[in-house]
Amino acid sequence: MKNVSILLIALFMGIAAQAQTTWAFDKTHSNVGFSVTHLVISEVDGQFGSYDGKLVASKADFTDAVIDFEADINSISTGQSQRDGHLKSADFFDAAQFPKLTFKGKELTKVEGNKYKLTGDLTIKGVTKPVTMDVKYNGTVKDPYGNTKAGFKIMGEIMRKDFGLTWDQLTEAGGAVVSNEVYLNINMQLVKK
Numbered sequence: 001m002k003n004v005s006i007l008l009i010a011l012f013m014g015i016a017a018q019a020q021t022t023w024a025f026d027k028t029h030s031n032v033g034f035s036v037t038h039l040v041i042s043e044v045d046g047q048f049g050s051y052d053g054k055l056v057a058s059k060a061d062f063t064d065a066v067i068d069f070e071a072d073i074n075s076i077s078t079g080q081s082q083r084d085g086h087l088k089s090a091d092f093f094d095a096a097q098f099p100k101l102t103f104k105g106k107e108l109t110k111v112e113g114n115k116y117k118l119t120g121d122l123t124i125k126g127v128t129k130p131v132t133m134d135v136k137y138n139g140t141v142k143d144p145y146g147n148t149k150a151g152f153k154i155m156g157e158i159m160r161k162d163f164g165l166t167w168d169q170l171t172e173a174g175g176a177v178v179s180n181e182v183y184l185n186i187n188m189q190l191v192k193k
Contacts, residue, residue, distance in 0.1 A: 019058060020056050021056070021057055021058065021193075022192075023057070023150060023191065024191050025053050026149065026190060027051070031187045032047055032048045032071060033046065033186065033187075034046050034047070034182050035185065036160075036181070045079075046079075046084075048072065048073075048076055049076075050071070050072035051069065051071040053069035053103075060140075061137075062150075063116075064108075065105065066105065067118070068102075068105070069102065069103040069105070070100045070102045071101050072099065072100060073100060091167035092160075092167055093124070097126075098124070098125045101124045102122070102123045103121070103122050103131075104120050105118055105119070105120035106119050106120045114138070115137075116137060117134065118133045118135045119131070119132045122158065125164040126164070127162070129162055129163065137152055138152060139151060148191070149192070150190045151187075151188070152186075152187075153187055154184065154185075154186040154187075155184060155185055155186070156184040157183050158182050159182070160181075160182050
């Protein structure tokens with residue numbers, strides 16, 4: 001009986017050590033941004049104001065993380081309402097038919113130090129494609145209110161036309177008005193639940 005008790009205690013401790021921790025997005029201290037090249041000569045920045053998601057992991061270095069994220073297309077903002085309206089139209093995101101974009105993270109792999117690669121499936125306008133992004137893990141701390149926070153910077157590049165955002169015009173010199181390449185720049189602070 002004593003051996004069974006010891007075995008059960010060891011099993012319980014092993015299960016507890018592998019407990020999953022859920023982290024929510026701290027939207028007050030996060031930013032989901034992007035930029036595209038305009039007229040071949042400048043960058044236009046934008047962001048999504050409304051988004052949600054979570055990260056679930058049992059390892060302190062997050063290498064077993066499962067990530068779910070979604071952004072509301074109608075919350076897109078580039079600082080210019082006419083351009084925002086065009087982006088929400090069927091020429092680009094078609095927010096009426098596809099109100100959300102989603103990302104399902106499949107693997108967060110440590111490269112070295114605090115540098116990681118994040119792979120997962122990105123769905124925009126009903127089209128799902130695998131993407132890989134660079135991640136910098138900035139660390140985990142307790143804030144002045146006792147909350148445990150983790151910070152990440154995520155950068156990547158996608159081709160908008162791969163996701164059905166195919167609107168195009170050319171300048172008189174033959175350059176694209178809007179580049180196919182979209183650069184992602186996400187600063188994410190998570191709070192431990």
